[in-house]
Amino acid sequence: MIRQDIIPRNLLFSVAAMIAIAMAMGVYAWHVRVRVVNVTLGSASSAHVAPPAIGATEQVTLYVAHDDPGILKAQGIRIPLPAGRQERAEALLRNLIALYDSNRSPHPLGPGSDLRSVYLVDPDLVVIDLNGAFATGHPSGVLLEELTVASLVESLSANVPGIGRVKILVDGKTQDTLAGHADLADFYDVAAVHQLAQQLEGGQ
Amino acid sequence: MAVFALLLGTVTFSIISFNLLLSGAPPAENHIAVFSNVATYSLPVVAIGGGDYVGLLEALEPLGPVTANGDQKHWKLRYNHIELGFTVGKSRVQMKGGDFDLGAPFVMQNGRGLAPISTLGPLLSRVLGGPVTFSPASRRIFIGNVAIHFTAQVVGTAPPSLVINFSGPVNPMIATDAGTLRMTFTHEPIVASGTQTLTFNNKIITSAAYQDGNGSAAITVTAGAPLFANFSGDHKTITITPAPPVSTQAQGTLTYGATAGASASAPPVNPAQPQYFAVIDAGHGGADRGAALSPQIVEKDVTLAFARQLQHEVEARGLTALLVRNDDSDISLDQRAGMANAAHASIYICIHVTSQGTGVNFYTALLPAPNPAHGSFLDWDTAQASSLTRSQAFTAIVANSFGNSKVPVRTLSAPLRPLNNITTAAIAIEVAPPAGGATGLESSEYQKLIASTIATGLAAVHEETGSSP
Numbered sequence: 001m002i003r004q005d006i007i008p009r010n011l012l013f014s015v016a017a018m019i020a021i022a023m024a025m026g027v028y029a030w031h032v033r034v035r036v037v038n039v040t041l042g043s044a045s046s047a048h049v050a051p052p053a054i055g056a057t058e059q060v061t062l063y064v065a066h067d068d069p070g071i072l073k074a075q076g077i078r079i080p081l082p083a084g085r086q087e088r089a090e091a092l093l094r095n096l097i098a099l100y101d102s103n104r105s106p107h108p109l110g111p112g113s114d115l116r117s118v119y120l121v122d123p124d125l126v127v128i129d130l131n132g133a134f135a136t137g138h139p140s141g142v143l144l145e146e147l148t149v150a151s152l153v154e155s156l157s158a159n160v161p162g163i164g165r166v167k168i169l170v171d172g173k174t175q176d177t178l179a180g181h182a183d184l185a186d187f188y189d190v191a192a193v194h195q196l197a198q199q200l201e202g203g204q
Numbered sequence: 205m206a207v208f209a210l211l212l213g214t215v216t217f218s219i220i221s222f223n224l225l226l227s228g229a230p231p232a233e234n235h236i237a238v239f240s241n242v243a244t245y246s247l248p249v250v251a252i253g254g255g256d257y258v259g260l261l262e263a264l265e266p267l268g269p270v271t272a273n274g275d276q277k278h279w280k281l282r283y284n285h286i287e288l289g290f291t292v293g294k295s296r297v298q299m300k301g302g303d304f305d306l307g308a309p310f311v312m313q314n315g316r317g318l319a320p321i322s323t324l325g326p327l328l329s330r331v332l333g334g335p336v337t338f339s340p341a342s343r344r345i346f347i348g349n350v351a352i353h354f355t356a357q358v359v360g361t362a363p364p365s366l367v368i369n370f371s372g373p374v375n376p377m378i379a380t381d382a383g384t385l386r387m388t389f390t391h392e393p394i395v396a397s398g399t400q401t402l403t404f405n406n407k408i409i410t411s412a413a414y415q416d417g418n419g420s421a422a423i424t425v426t427a428g429a430p431l432f433a434n435f436s437g438d439h440k441t442i443t444i445t446p447a448p449p450v451s452t453q454a455q456g457t458l459t460y461g462a463t464a465g466a467s468a469s470a471p472p473v474n475p476a477q478p479q480y481f482a483v484i485d486a487g488h489g490g491a492d493r494g495a496a497l498s499p500q501i502v503e504k505d506v507t508l509a510f511a512r513q514l515q516h517e518v519e520a521r522g523l524t525a526l527l528v529r530n531d532d533s534d535i536s537l538d539q540r541a542g543m544a545n546a547a548h549a550s551i552y553i554c555i556h557v558t559s560q561g562t563g564v565n566f567y568t569a570l571l572p573a574p575n576p577a578h579g580s581f582l583d584w585d586t587a588q589a590s591s592l593t594r595s596q597a598f599t600a601i602v603a604n605s606f607g608n609s610k611v612p613v614r615t616l617s618a619p620l621r622p623l624n625n626i627t628t629a630a631i632a633i634e635v636a637p638p639a640g641g642a643t644g645l646e647s648s649e650y651q652k653l654i655a656s657t658i659a660t661g662l663a664a665v666h667e668e669t670g671s672s673p
Contacts, residue, residue: 070561070614140495140503141558142634143565146618165573176537176621180494180503181556183619186572186585192617196570199616 055082055091062096063154063197065107065147072150072200089126089160090118096155107147110137116172118156124164125187128152135170138179145182147200154197157190164190236321236338237419239393240347242267243643245500246419250318255308257318263328267347272317279310279317283331290317297327304330342416344393351395354423356412358404366409366425366444370394373439373648375509376423378531385431385444386424391505391646394421408446433530435512439648480526482518482662483549486511487556490534497559498642504532506557506645510635513651514555517659523666541625545587551598551665553658554623554632559642563612564654566603567632568595569623587625594629601668602631602661609657633658 057080064075079095081088093115100109112133119127138145149168157163166188169175175184234249236258243266247258260281264270270283279290289298290310297304304327308320319327325338325345337346352372358364374394376387396414403411409427416422425431429446436443486507488494494503511527518525526547528540535543544552569588588595599615606613623630635654638644645651 067560139560141560142556142567142618142620142632143558143616144560146570146616146620149619180488180492181618181620183572183621183624185621186619186624188619189571189573192570192572196617 055080055087057081060092060159061155062092062099063151063158063201064096064099065151065200067107067144067147070143070147070200071202072147072154072197074201085160085162086118086120089120089156090115092155092159093118093128093152096151107144107151108139109134109148110139113137120160124162125167126156126160126163126165127167127169128156129169129172132171135175135178140179140181142181145178145180146196148178149182149188150193150197150200153188153190153193157194166190166193234343235419236343236345237390238263238266238345238347239350240267241350244391244393249321250313252311252313252318253309256321257311258321258324259316260319261317263324264331267332274312274317276312279312281317286331288331290319299330301330339416342421343419344416344421346393350393352392353395353397355397356402356423358406358409363446364406364409366404366412368412368423368442368444369437370440370442374442375439375505375512376442377505378433380431380531382430383428384424384426385433386422387433387442388420388422390420392421394423409444435516438652439512480547480549481523481551481666482525483528483544483547483552484511484514484518484525485528485540485544485552485554487554489529489532492534494556495558497557497637497645501642501646503557506635507555508532509646510555510557510651510655513648513655514553514658517652517655518662521659521663523659523663537621538625541587541622544622544630545625545627549628550669551662552623552626552628552630553662554620554630556620556632556634557645558634558636559645561636562639563614563636564603564606564658565634565636566599566613566615567618567620567623567634568592568599568615569626569630570617570619571624572619585624587627588623588630591627591629595623595631598629598665599631601665602658605657605661605664609653611654611657 057078059076059078060081062075062077063072065072077095079091081091097109097113097115099105100107101113110133112131114131114134116129116131118129121127138148152168153166156166167174168178168184168188170184178184234251234256235246236249237246238244245266247262249256249258251257261270261272264281264283268284270281272279272281274280274290277292279292281288281290286299288304292312293309295306295309297306297310305323306319306327307323311318321338321340325336328345328347329336332347334348336348337351338344339346352370352374354368354370356366356368358366370392372392374389374392376389376392379386379388394414394416400415401411401413408429409425409431412423412425414421414423425444427446431444432447434443434445435441486504488504488507490504492504494507496502497506508529508531512530515525515527526549528543529535540554569592571586571589571592574583574586574589583589603613603615618632620632623632635645638647638650
């Protein structure tokens with residue numbers, strides 16, 4: 001009677017090699033996990049990139065938050081803006097957020113803060129969708145958070161006519177607060193935010 | 205079939221091994237707490253060669269000016285005018301007045317000079333020139349005579365009260381359970397003078413046990429009934445009593461079980477008779493820690509301290525005040541509004557704290573875009589609308605009380621819940637640090653200054669409006 005191998009020898013060697021590789025990968029993963037690694041990212045890798053220049057250059061007014069001394073300042077800038085209302089709103093806010101991402105930002109946001117999209121819902125509703133990093137990295141405080149809200153809403157309403165209400169989402173979902181304080185559950189009344197912006201502009 | 209089984213087993217084994225190795229939690233961080241007259245802080249502890257080590261620069265920096273320089277072999281540390289010379293791998297430290305023996309080799313790690321904690325107390329004593337006590341069991345270091353002692357005694361019989369007097373102001377986190385009340389002191393150097401456990405000859409409040417460990421101390425009171433704590437005497441006295449039934453509760457606190465997602469279940473209150481002048485709501489709590497004011501200070505702890513101080517100041521002026529939370533409870537914004545509205549007070553005050561700027565900011569509600577009306581029901585999201593004018597008037601009166609102080613104030617509106625949902629006058633207060641920085645927020649003097657000024661303003665509101673005290 002001829003004895004036959006149930007499992008071919010080459011297959012056994014292959015399996016043994018796979019096990020050895022799996023163990024080696026596990027040891028390496030453990031080693032990497034406990035070792036402190038300093039990784040320096042190039043400033044360009046986390047810096048917010050302003051939108052590409054599309055459309056005619058226009059003079060617009062952005063309402064820029066200044067943490068010290070806790071005010072909102074109207075700042076005129078010239079930026080290329082698309083003709084479409086929704087694209088225009090998105091370009092405005094991207095330029096505003098790029099301003100906050102600069103080295104000498106008057107109102108620093110967390111790293112990776114960005115705008116996902118802006119939607120214009122007729123007749124007067126704008127939905128601003130921020131990314132998760134915007135909320136999780138945002139400094140926590142009543143004044144700090146309402147400066148951000150006022151800056152976004154006022155900059156939008158000053159340059160895109162016909163906006164009456166604003167809803168702010170984070171990663172496409174409703175969130176209770178921006179960073180523990182400013183309410184995001186409800187719709188912002190643009191007229192009420194305008195009054196707040198006037199209080200913040202006056203350093204009241 | 206055997207081949208298939210072997211292959212499947214190998215793949216499964218590989219996946220499980222890899223995940224187990226990767227998913228292991230990082231080692232829990234060990235630390236010791238340091239208490240001094242200048243600062244209270246914690247030091248991370250690193251395990252090296254079977255011993256526990258701490259960073260010397262981190263240990264001394266909060267206490268005064270310190271510099272360090274060196275290379276991979278030698279390290280010089282300078283604190284005030286005292287210079288210490290360390291050599292990696294050696295236990296002897298060169299310093300003026302005689303070398304010091306660390307008892308274990310000095311270690312450099314990532315540019316940090318580390319010394320064993322076993323001799324940290326005597327080393328700091330030499331450097332600082334004063335008494336330093338290290339308790340390995342409790343993982344606490346006391347620099348100077350900072351320890352706070354306490355005495356406890358049961359007074360009265362129907363109902364009895366346990367009065368605990370401290371030699372310094374305290375602000376513990378309080379947790380209650382059926383028959384026990386636990387006070388945890390993370391910021392105060394509490395020590396027991398005598399025995400760790402006190403037993404009382406009382407059928408209701410039976411004992412109080414002191415424990416310390418992992419950088420904090422705790423006093424646990426055991427009784428045959430639910431307990432309630434009240435602060436007085438500039439936070440140097442805690443009086444613990446059996447909690448009265450909810451419907452007749454007169455201690456000034458609405459307590460709420462931390463049941464996430466449950467609807468508000470306010471105590472039954474006669475809607476025709478307002479029972480309290482002010483409802484004071486310490487922002488955040490429980491899992492909601494609020495802002496990180498410093499590496500050691502979180503907003504929820506400071507708001508609770510301010511709320512307690514404000515309640516004390518309001519009551520000292522003959523007015524009544526209710527606390528929405530008097531411990532580290534997790535209460536949702538809707539629950540807070542429900543409880544405040546059910547109390548029918550004249551004013552609701554929500555307290556927040558920030559590490560940015562200086563002074564005090566007062567906020568009234570920035571109402572959201574209105575929802576369509578629903579018959580005679582008040583819209584929850586804009587319930588504040590009919591009281592907003594009164595809120596703004598009251599805010600002006602309270603802010604005006606800071607006129608003679610050096611504390612800058614500002615009044616604004618803010619999209620801050622639950623202000624929108626409150627049916628009486630509602631203001632939020634955001635307290636910023638004094639000139640010294642965020643650690644000043646924990647100063648009892650600063651808290652008293654702000655709280656007493658606000659209470660003076662509230663008393664003025666009461667006078668103007670003639671509302672029930």
